[in-house]
Amino acid sequence: MQQSHLKLKNEEADKQSILLSEKISRMEKQNNSGVPKNKDFNSDLQNMELNQTISSDSLNDFQKGVWTDPETGLMWSRISIGQQWVDGKCKGIATHVDWKQAEELCKEMRLGKFYDWRLPTINELHTLMIKDRKGYTANTNLLFQPNIGIWGFYWSSKQIMPKVAQGVDFDTGCIAKCNYFDFRGYVRAVRKSCEASK
Template sequence: MDNQTKLLADLLGQSEFSLVDHYLRLLSKNYCVEQRVEILKERLIQTEILFSQEKKQYQQEIDKLKQKFNSQEKKHADKSIDRKLLSKDEDLNDDFQICLIQAPIYPDDITDGMLNIWHTDAGKFVSKMDVICEIETDTVILELVAPDNGFIKRIIKNEGDIVSSGEGIAEFVSTQDPKMAVDLNNELSKGVWVDPETKLMWARISIGQEWENGECSGNAKELTLGAAKTACQGFKLAGFDDWRLPNINELKSLIDEGSKKYRYDQNILFNPLLSTSGWYWSSTYVGNDKYAYLNLFNFHSGGDFSGNYRHVRAVRGPVRN
C-alpha cells in the first residue's frame, strides 16, 4: 500500500475504506470492459467491410465465369449440326424434326470456302449419309452428307456463294416418310401448309373446294362423320393421298381459345364459304354417340351426333393426341 492510500485509510474507517476501494476497482474494471467492447465493435466493422469487399470480388469472379460459360455454350450451339431450329414442343414425334445443316469447321489456315454444287433439290427425299453438296476451299473439296433420312426444306446458301466456317447452308427435315418430301418453300402455292409447331400438314381448302393454279375455288361440302372420314381417305392434294380426319386436339392447335382467334394468319386456311368460318368435324368420340367438332366462327368446341352435317378439313402426318 502506497503512502497516499495509507493516508486515506487513516482518515477513513476500515469499513469505509474497503467500500471505496471496492467501488474504485469496479470502476476500473468497467472502464476496461468498455474499452474492450469498443475494440471489438471496431474489429467487427472492419470485418464487415472486408467481407463486403470480398463478396463483391467473388461476385465479379462468378459473373466472369458465367459470361465465359455462356460464350462457350453459344459457340458450341452454333457449331452443332444437329441444333434444332423450329421445334418448340419437346414431345414432338421424332419422325419429323427440322435441323440446320452447317458447313464444317475449317482448319485455322482456311478462312472460308465456296458452295460448289448441290446434289439434291429442296423437297427431294434423300437417305442418311447421301452426299448432298460440296464446298470447295483453297486446298480441298469437302462433301457434306445428309444427317438422316429426309429432305431439304430450304436452301440458305446457293451454288457459288461464299460459306464461312460453321455457317448454316440449309434447313433439313428429318423424316422416315418419303411422302413428306415436298418443296415447303412453295407449300402455300400448292394448297398445303405445315404448322411449324406441330409439323402437321394441313389442306388449305376444305373438302368440296378445289385448288387450281394457286387459288381456292368453290364452296365446301357439309358431310356426316362417316362421309367425312371416307372423303379424307380419298382426298388428293399437292401430290399427297394419305390424308385423314383430324382429332379435336389437332384442330384446336390451329386456334387460340383464350383470345378467340387463329394462331396464325387467317388467310393461310380458307373459309368453307365467303360468309362463314364453318363447323368442322373431328375424329374424337366424346360419348353418348357424339363426336367433337370445332366452330371456327366463335372458336368453341362441342359434341354432335355423327349423322349431322359439318365441314371437313383434312390433315396428314403422325397423329397428335
C-alpha cells in the same frame, strides 16, 4: 423411266381428284344441304401478300394448297372438302358432310400429290382454334374459310359416345359435340409432314 412413272402418278392423282369431286356432288344432292354450287371463292388477295412473306422452303407446298404448321409439324389442307385447288387458287365453297362421310372423304383426298390425308384429332384441330373468338390461330391467309364470312364447325376424328363426335366451332372458338347422324359440318384434312417424320 422415272419421268413416265411421275407422269402416271400425276394422272392418277388428277383422276382421283375428279372422282372425289363427283362423289362430293352426289353427297351434296343426297344431303340436300342447301349449299350453293359452283361459287368461286377468290383467293388472289389472300395469296398476294402471303407469297411475299412465306419461306422459300415452304413456298412449293404452299402453292400446292397445303400448309405445314411450324409449331406442330402438321401439314394442313389450305382448303376444305368440297373446295378445289386450281392453278394455285381456292375455288368453290366447302361441303357440309356427316362425320362418317368426313372420314371417308379425307382418305380419298389427293391434294398436293399426297395420299395419306386423314381427319384431324380433336387436339390437332384445337391447335387452329382461338378460344372464345372466331377465326384460326394461323394467319387468315394460310387457311381458307369454307365460305365467305363463315368460319364454321369442323369435324375431328374423336367419337365420344355412340352417334356423337367432337369438333371445333371456329365461329365461336369452342369445342363442340354433335350427333353425327343429325348434324353436318366441314372438313379440313391433315397429315404428318415429311419434315416432322424425319
